[in-house]
Amino acid sequence: MRLLEFQAKxxxxxxxxxxxxxxxxxxxxxLQKIAYPVVxxxxxxxxxxxxxxAIQHVSSIAEAKATANTLLSMEVKGYAVKAVLAEEICCIExxxxxxxxSDKELNRSMIIASAAGGIDIEMTTxxxxxxxxxxxxxxxxxxxxxxxxxxxxxxxxxxxKGFATIIKGIWRIFRHQDATLVEVNPxxxxxxxxxALDAKIVLDDKAAFRHAALYxxxxxxxKAIEKKILNASxxxxxxxxxxxxxxxxxxxxxxxxxxxxxxTLDMVYDMGQFPSNFxxxxxxxxxxxxxxxxxxxxxxxxxxxxxxSLIGGMTRMDQIAKGIAAYVQDHxxxxxxxxxxxxxxxxVGIPILEKLGVQVFEDLEEAVKTAVRxxxx
Amino acid sequence: MAILINENTRVLVQGITGNVGAxxxxxxxxYGTNIVAGVTPGKGGLDLEGIPIYDLVEEAVHKHDVDAxxxxxxxxxxxxxxxxxxxxxxxxxxxxxxxxxxxxxxxLLHFAELQNxxxxxxxxxxxxxxxxxxxxxxxxxxxMRGPVGVVSKSGSLSYEVGRMLTLAGIGQSTVVGIGGGPxxxxxxxxxxxxxxxxxxxxxVVLLGEVGGKLEHDAARFITHQMNKPVVALIVxxxxxxxxxxxxxxxxxxxxGGTAESKINALKAAGAYIAKSAREIPEIIGRMGV
Numbered sequence: 107m108r109l110l111e112f113q114a115k116x117x118x119x120x121x122x123x124x125x126x127x128x129x130x131x132x133x134x135x136x137l138q139k140i141a142y143p144v145v146x147x148x149x150x151x152x153x154x155x156x157x158x159x160a161i162q163h164v165s166s167i168a169e170a171k172a173t174a175n176t177l178l179s180m181e182v183k184g185y186a187v188k189a190v191l192a193e194e195i196c197c198i199e200x201x202x203x204x205x206x207x208s209d210k211e212l213n214r215s216m217i218i219a220s221a222a223g224g225i226d227i228e229m230t231t232x233x234x235x236x237x238x239x240x241x242x243x244x245x246x247x248x249x250x251x252x253x254x255x256x257x258x259x260x261x262x263x264x265x266x267k268g269f270a271t272i273i274k275g276i277w278r279i280f281r282h283q284d285a286t287l288v289e290v291n292p293x294x295x296x297x298x299x300x301x302a303l304d305a306k307i308v309l310d311d312k313a314a315f316r317h318a319a320l321y322x323x324x325x326x327x328x329k330a331i332e333k334k335i336l337n338a339s340x341x342x343x344x345x346x347x348x349x350x351x352x353x354x355x356x357x358x359x360x361x362x363x364x365x366x367x368x369x370t371l372d373m374v375y376d377m378g379q380f381p382s383n384f385x386x387x388x389x390x391x392x393x394x395x396x397x398x399x400x401x402x403x404x405x406x407x408x409x410x411x412x413x414x415s416l417i418g419g420m421t422r423m424d425q426i427a428k429g430i431a432a433y434v435q436d437h438x439x440x441x442x443x444x445x446x447x448x449x450x451x452x453x454v455g456i457p458i459l460e461k462l463g464v465q466v467f468e469d470l471e472e473a474v475k476t477a478v479r480x481x482x483x
Numbered sequence: 484m485a486i487l488i489n490e491n492t493r494v495l496v497q498g499i500t501g502n503v504g505a506x507x508x509x510x511x512x513x514y515g516t517n518i519v520a521g522v523t524p525g526k527g528g529l530d531l532e533g534i535p536i537y538d539l540v541e542e543a544v545h546k547h548d549v550d551a552x553x554x555x556x557x558x559x560x561x562x563x564x565x566x567x568x569x570x571x572x573x574x575x576x577x578x579x580x581x582x583x584x585x586x587x588x589x590x591l592l593h594f595a596e597l598q599n600x601x602x603x604x605x606x607x608x609x610x611x612x613x614x615x616x617x618x619x620x621x622x623x624x625x626x627m628r629g630p631v632g633v634v635s636k637s638g639s640l641s642y643e644v645g646r647m648l649t650l651a652g653i654g655q656s657t658v659v660g661i662g663g664g665p666x667x668x669x670x671x672x673x674x675x676x677x678x679x680x681x682x683x684x685x686x687v688v689l690l691g692e693v694g695g696k697l698e699h700d701a702a703r704f705i706t707h708q709m710n711k712p713v714v715a716l717i718v719x720x721x722x723x724x725x726x727x728x729x730x731x732x733x734x735x736x737x738x739g740g741t742a743e744s745k746i747n748a749l750k751a752a753g754a755y756i757a758k759s760a761r762e763i764p765e766i767i768g769r770m771g772v
Contacts, residue, residue: 313584365637
C-alpha cells in the first residue's frame, strides 16, 4: 500500500521525526485556520507532483482559495485530487535524500542517502552513482550508532543527534511496521534543524496481518480521499485483488501464471493483433478466482474474444474449468472463448470446457492463432 | 547427475497435511521422490500414504537422514518453518509459499547464508530432475530426462518450455523455477553455475522476464565463466512500462529492467535469443543436441 503524503508524514511524526506544520484540506473553507504563506500539495499517490503542477506556493488566503479550488478539480496521473495538504514553508539551506529499502541483489536491507536531494534525484543518481551512499543493515544485528555516524559523515551532516532520530525512525518504520520503502526526499537542513519536507512510504501488504489497526486506519482514509479514475474492469480487479493491466486492443487475456501470461501477450502482438488487457490469476487460483477474472476482463465492452492461457502446476485445471463454467452459467458466453489448457488435472478440465462450447487447445500457439483470427474478423 | 536433486535425495515435507501439501506430496511420491518424513505441528504420529508425520523438524531429522526440505506452509508461518529447517542444518530448502512478508524473507535468507544452506524461492514451483525426483509442483508429464538444464524466473514459463522440449524429443537434466516474488534465494547466476558444473547438462535455457536486473548479472556470468551454450527467452517484450517498477527500483536500476536491455545484454554475452517458446527446441535442435 502506497501511503498518501500526509499519512506518510504522520508515520514519521510518530517516530519523532520533525515535519512541517500542516493542515489537511478537503474544502477551501478550511483554509481560514492557517498562517500564510503556505505550500499547497495535492494528496495523490503518485510521483512527479511538482512537475504536474500539483504543488503550488501561495502567499495569501485569497490566492490559497483560488489555487486550492484549481487543485481540487485537477486530475493528477490518473487520480482525482480530493484533498490538499496546506503546509508551512521552510527556509531550506540544503537538501538531502534518504531512503530505506531492500537491496535485491544482496538480499539485505539498506539505507541509501545522498547529499544531493530534491526532485531531480533520479536524474542525479542515473548520471553518477558516486553521490549515492549505500549502507547495508544486517537483520540479525540491526541498525547501530556507528552506522548512523558513518552516514552522517558521508553526507557531511553536523547535527548527528538530529540525524540519528531521523534514521532510527525510518529504520523502525521499515523494519517494525513492514514498509518496503521509506523515502524522505528532500530531507532539509533549515535554521531550526533537519526536517522531512516530503515522504513516500510503501507498506508491504504481505505483512498486513501484523498491522491490522494501521491498515484499518489507512484504508478508511484512502477510501475517502484517494480517487483513482478507473474503468469498469479496473474497479472490479482492484476490489478483487486480481492483477489487471488495461491495454488498447480487443483480445481479452487471462493467464494462470505471469510468465506464460507475458508470453501470450508477446505472441498476440507478434501476430499483429492487440490485447485489451493483461490479467494474471496467480499460481494458486481456484474456481472462484477464475470466475472473477472473467468478470473483470469481460466488463470491458471492447473485448471481442477471450483468450485463456492455462498451464497447470500448482493451479488445478479442474478447478479453473469449474470457475469458467460458473461464469458461463451466470452470464452466458458474451464473446467467443478460446482456451489453452494443459497440466495438473487438465484431463478433467478439458471436457468441462468443451461441453460449454469453449474452443480448447493443448498447444498455446494454436490457441493464440485462433483468438487472433477471431479478433481480426 | 542433474543439479540440486536426484533419485537419492531424501526429502522432508513441511505442511504435509494442508490441502496443497497433501495433494502435491502424493503426486511427488508417485513420481518417485524419496519423501522420508512430513512435518505438521500437532499432527505428529499420523501418516500420509505411509509417510510418517512429526510435530517438529528436529524429531524428523533425529529419525531420518534428510537432504532437502520442501515447504507448503502458509505465508504467515512460513518464516518460522523455514528457520526450523535451517536450524536443523538441512542444506536445501524449497519454499513454495507465496506472499511471505519481505522482512521475513530477508531474515530467513540471511540465516540460510549463515547455515550454508540453499533456499529456492519463495513463491517457486520448485524443481524437477525428470525421471528421478521432483520437489514442487511441476506437471511432470511435460518433462523427460535429457541434457538440457532450464532455469526460469516464472514457474508457468518453465512448464511451457519443458513441454515444448519434450514434444521435440529433447529431454532435461533439471528444470528450476527460482521464484516470482520480489526477493528470492537461489539466483539465476547461481543456477547457471550449477548447470555449468553438471556433467550431464549440455545446454542451458534461461527464461527471464521484464523488471529487475538479474539477467544482466547472468549475462556477465555467461560472458566470463560459462562454456556451455545458453539459449535465452525474455518474456514481456510488449508489456507496457508499468508501475511495478516503483520509484525506489528506478533509482537503483535505471533502465536495466526493460526486456530490450536484457535481450541486448544476453545477446552480447553470446547467448542464443529465442523470440518464443517454440523457437527454443528449434535452436537446440540445430546444435545437434
